[in-house]
């Protein structure tokens with residue numbers, strides 16, 4: 584997708600603070616964190632949202648969640664973390680490239 588901001592991050596056309604990368608996934612810090620630790624995991628392929636995923640994406644989605652737990656620990660969230668997948672306008676999604684938010688580090692997290 585030419586004008587997708589996360590596709591541009593994948594192609595390194597705009598900068599990001601990456602914490603993980605492999606052939607399928609990329610994880611980087613959210614530019615507007617809502618907690619002391621806040622990063623997101625995206626697939627390198629463009630998928631608009633969880634609402635457009637099919638069985639074809641099943642393994643990829645599982646890999647994203649397992650990576651969320653692994654990276655959360657590495658980022659110091661040993662006590663736990665929150666994941667969030669905003670889906671569609673009704674779900675408050677702003678960037679239409681599938682992503683899993685992972686955040687934590689406060690005793691009381693905002694319930695967004």
Ligand code: AMP
Nearest residue numbers: 588599612613614615669675676677678
């Ligand atoms: P949402 O689609 O509602 O899950 O929100 C998109 C998220 O992407 C927001 O938390 C933004 O702060 C974040 N975001 C937007 N642009 C960038 C960027 N260039 N680098 C890192 N995070 C971004």
Ligand code: ZN
Nearest residue numbers: 587590629680
């Ligand atoms: Zn994209």
